[in-house]
Amino acid sequence: MDEPKKNSETFWRTPLDYKEIKKRKGEVTIIEDLCKGCGFCIEFCPTESLERSDKLNSKGYHPPVFNPENCTGCGFCERVCPEFAIIAEKIEVEVK
Numbered sequence: 001m002d003e004p005k006k007n008s009e010t011f012w013r014t015p016l017d018y019k020e021i022k023k024r025k026g027e028v029t030i031i032e033d034l035c036k037g038c039g040f041c042i043e044f045c046p047t048e049s050l051e052r053s054d055k056l057n058s059k060g061y062h063p064p065v066f067n068p069e070n071c072t073g074c075g076f077c078e079r080v081c082p083e084f085a086i087i088a089e090k091i092e093v094e095v096k
């Protein structure tokens, strides 16, 4: 069996089902012109994957920007957005 690569997710032993393990990640789409810049999504994201952008949308608000690095696809941002400006999707990626 191939050994997993050395990284932050290195296991202390190799699980028997290592090759089938998939990590759950998320993909977030922001409909910028619906955003009113309330910041709820930024405040409630448990992985700090959203932050306020410097640019303005067509209404003059600052929409969030998404950093996919740590997003788990939990969907909190979509649920708390009062303007339905966020769509969060879960995707599964290989651990390797």
Ligand code: SF4
Binding pocket: 026, 028, 044, 045, 046, 047, 048, 049, 050, 070, 071, 072, 073, 074, 075, 076, 077, 078, 088
């Ligand atoms: S899906 Fe969850 S982890 Fe990803 S940006 Fe939204 S609140 Fe954050």
Ligand code: SF4
Binding pocket: 030, 034, 035, 036, 037, 038, 039, 040, 041, 042, 063, 064, 080, 081, 082, 083, 084, 085, 086
């Ligand atoms: S919760 Fe919705 S309206 Fe508020 S800043 Fe985030 S995307 Fe914009």
